[in-house]
Amino acid sequence: MGSEMCIRDSYGDCADIHPKPKEPVGGRLALAARAIAYGQKTDHTGPLYKSMKVKGSEIVLSFDRAAGGLVAKGGPLKGFTIAGATRRFVDADARIEGKTVVVSSPTVREPVAVRYGWSDCPEVNLFDGTGLPASPFRTDDFKMVTKP
Secondary structure (H helix, E strand, C coil): CCHHHCEEECCEECCCCCCCCHHHHHHHHHHHHHHHCCCCCCCCCCCEEEEEEEECCEEEEEEECCCCCEEECCCCCCCEEEECCCCCCEECEEEEECCEEEEEECCECCCCEEEECCCCCCCCCEEECCCCECCCEECCCCCCCCCC
């Protein structure tokens, strides 16, 4: 597969670890430096997973650090998977409801876990209102296949 098949957006390319546009990466690193190294009060991360609640056949996710609210950049939310008791993750539907994200799948009637951006080259688009992306996360603590 050529690199043109892997490009996810203007800031990432699955086949090239070195992003072509340097300014967005530098800008985010500068925000982190201002907050962490210099102690300035500034938003420097996008939404961070906080907690989950199972409500029927859906999982409702709460986040910290979602300055300006939650935003699906460029269309419906992408990058979410959901699993039931089998621990088999499938692509999920996700929607923003106020300060939460609601995740479900018609094939998972009794969900137990959600993952976001949990692949080698995820296609994701959850941001906060200031334009900072959400970090990948998982709600489960299932043993990973690569863990000894």
